[in-house]
Amino acid sequence: MRVVPRIPGQLSILYGLDRSAGVRLPQSTKDDSQLPSVDIYVPCCGEGDDIVVDTVMAACSQDYPDSLVRVIVLDDSDSMRLSETIAQLRKHRYPNLYYTSRNVHVTIHSKAANLNCGLRYTDALPGGSAEFAAVLDVDMIPEPLWLRTVVPHLLCNPNAALAGPFQYYYNVPAGDPLRVRNDLDEFHAPCVLRDLTNKSPCVGSGFVVRREALDQINGFPEGSTQEDILTSILLSSLGWEMVYIRESLQWGLAAGTFADWTRQRQRWVVGAISKAQYLGSKAASKSPKAARQEGLISPAVAIISNCAIWTIVMTLLPLLALSGKPLVPSTPYLPSLLRLAVLDFGAQSLYQALLNSVLDFRASLLCPILAAWTAPYRLAMALRCCIAIWFGNPLPRSTPTGVSEAVGRAEIEARKNGRSCLKIIFWDCGAWIYLCSLVILLAGAAGSVVGAWRVSSTSPILQALGLRIGWPPLFFLWLASVNTVVLPVTYAVSPPPFLERRDLMDKDPFTGVLQPKKSIREAYLAPAGQKMWFAVAAYYLVCCLLNEGRFFNFV
Numbered sequence: 001m002r003v004v005p006r007i008p009g010q011l012s013i014l015y016g017l018d019r020s021a022g023v024r025l026p027q028s029t030k031d032d033s034q035l036p037s038v039d040i041y042v043p044c045c046g047e048g049d050d051i052v053v054d055t056v057m058a059a060c061s062q063d064y065p066d067s068l069v070r071v072i073v074l075d076d077s078d079s080m081r082l083s084e085t086i087a088q089l090r091k092h093r094y095p096n097l098y099y100t101s102r103n104v105h106v107t108i109h110s111k112a113a114n115l116n117c118g119l120r121y122t123d124a125l126p127g128g129s130a131e132f133a134a135v136l137d138v139d140m141i142p143e144p145l146w147l148r149t150v151v152p153h154l155l156c157n158p159n160a161a162l163a164g165p166f167q168y169y170y171n172v173p174a175g176d177p178l179r180v181r182n183d184l185d186e187f188h189a190p191c192v193l194r195d196l197t198n199k200s201p202c203v204g205s206g207f208v209v210r211r212e213a214l215d216q217i218n219g220f221p222e223g224s225t226q227e228d229i230l231t232s233i234l235l236s237s238l239g240w241e242m243v244y245i246r247e248s249l250q251w252g253l254a255a256g257t258f259a260d261w262t263r264q265r266q267r268w269v270v271g272a273i274s275k276a277q278y279l280g281s282k283a284a285s286k287s288p289k290a291a292r293q294e295g296l297i298s299p300a301v302a303i304i305s306n307c308a309i310w311t312i313v314m315t316l317l318p319l320l321a322l323s324g325k326p327l328v329p330s331t332p333y334l335p336s337l338l339r340l341a342v343l344d345f346g347a348q349s350l351y352q353a354l355l356n357s358v359l360d361f362r363a364s365l366l367c368p369i370l371a372a373w374t375a376p377y378r379l380a381m382a383l384r385c386c387i388a389i390w391f392g393n394p395l396p397r398s399t400p401t402g403v404s405e406a407v408g409r410a411e412i413e414a415r416k417n418g419r420s421c422l423k424i425i426f427w428d429c430g431a432w433i434y435l436c437s438l439v440i441l442l443a444g445a446a447g448s449v450v451g452a453w454r455v456s457s458t459s460p461i462l463q464a465l466g467l468r469i470g471w472p473p474l475f476f477l478w479l480a481s482v483n484t485v486v487l488p489v490t491y492a493v494s495p496p497p498f499l500e501r502r503d504l505m506d507k508d509p510f511t512g513v514l515q516p517k518k519s520i521r522e523a524y525l526a527p528a529g530q531k532m533w534f535a536v537a538a539y540y541l542v543c544c545l546l547n548e549g550r551f552f553n554f555v
Helices: 006-020 049-060 080-092 111-123 146-155 181-196 211-216 226-239 256-279 289-321 335-356 373-389 405-417 420-426 433-453 462-464 472-493 517-526 531-548
Strands: 038-044 069-075 098-099 132-135 160-165 207-211 242-244 250-252 505-507 514-516
Touching: 006 160, 038 049, 038 111, 049 514, 069 080, 069 111, 069 181, 080 098, 080 132, 098 111, 111 226, 132 146, 132 211, 132 242, 132 405, 146 160, 146 256, 146 514, 181 242, 181 335, 181 462, 207 211, 207 226, 207 405, 211 226, 226 256, 226 289, 226 335, 256 289, 256 405, 256 420, 256 517, 335 531, 373 472, 405 420, 420 433, 420 472, 433 462, 433 472, 433 505, 472 517, 472 531, 514 517
Parallel strands: 038 069, 038 132, 069 098, 160 242
Antiparallel strands: 132 207, 160 207, 505 514
16 A cells, blocks of 8 residues: 555656756856856854854855855844954955844844845945845855856746755764764755756755845745745745755755754754744735645645654554564465565665665665654654644744754763763753663563563464564564664764864865865765665565565464
8 A cells, every 4th residue: 555655756756867867057157247246145143253254255255256246244143253353354355245233132033034134235235236145054165166056057047036056064973973964865855856846945055046036025034934945935936946956065064962953853843834834824825825735734744754653653663562462463464465565665665766866876765764863852842833823822932053052062062072971962952762762662672572482382483573573564663763762872872072163174275265175075975875774675575585485474
């Protein structure tokens, strides 16, 4: 039953293979007079001055005519020190660099409101606003050819309103203990597929948008913290096209601590729900019905499939196994069901393999499982949002990314000194639930083995195990649950060493701009490992061969 729904998705990928593979537009235009003007906005709110300066210098040093580019720092922290730093850079190096602030102390940061403040600021500059507006997250360092690569996509297609690349990270520790790489595997793929229909979502940084199109939706929508995706939805609803650029054109900082990483995932949940609220409100009543339905349905589907189901499986499966009783009823149809299970696993693997052939890298064939460990955190936040909506209260607010919390600072100090983070992770971050789940999982496995041993006198031990933890689909879920709960435990016991940001970068000898080291970028883009997939595939194969060879039956 699970194989058939995958067929349309697989056929759509096959249909798009020749359309997407190797598609590239010219990276530059020989005649600079044909290039449009661009305003680059860099919103910030309390991040370190060194982070802001590195991004600003990279934006000001683009391989693009200086007369056509303005870089505007939008400071929601209203920092006098940062204002003076930008003023010195403007005076001595970059005359096209500007600084502005909303002149208020922002406690609830709104990136959209900050960007709209920037739009109004450039409207008042001599010559008015540029033809195009570009946005860079404060920690995202663009490649020198960033504008030269993105802008031609819009020039070649007058119906395209927005174009942008994916976000890549250069501060991921060796071994990727928090599975940061799964961002690339989990979100890059849908963007590539939706690009086939010219409706790829905006990824929030590194994008360039026509100011004409942006003005048609009255700037960036302030009704949601997911202003990037909401912007692309509203533009698409007006008939504009989106372009997704499959190039590594910007490198930024991933959330550097366990607390920051889980908090960021929870913030995304709040953003998705706030987006649904906005599209269901009177403010979006003039938007096309299809756009509103997509914005309302997609958060619910994502929360149920990516958060609720995995959390329920991780909780119920070991509790059921503790009884020691068979989890699969013994029927004459089990051999056929096993064949269907193998076919289902093969369909899933084929789907991901076809997806990899569309992408520019080899993702993990079990990507959704590897990314599932934050499901309990995300589900908890989703429930908080639902309760808030039920009682008519505002959604939970999050602090700006630049405002470090005490928990994150404590973890950084512990990692710098080579200490474990047991209290920080298990107590302060609430990961004790993973430790309890691990104990229950191990107890459940023991219960299944004991239950199989007790009936070994009347039925073969392999058959007894096969009806409990050994049934391949259940074993697959078991491995996924173990993978989910072990990650926070191993991170707390042996956290990765803290990486100083500047140690990961090289300075360009001509421009003085800091860029991530080539070795780090290559390591991040390297093909994902498939060890877990091979282990699961081997288990499915062995069970199938043993059953078909009548060495034992599940019945």
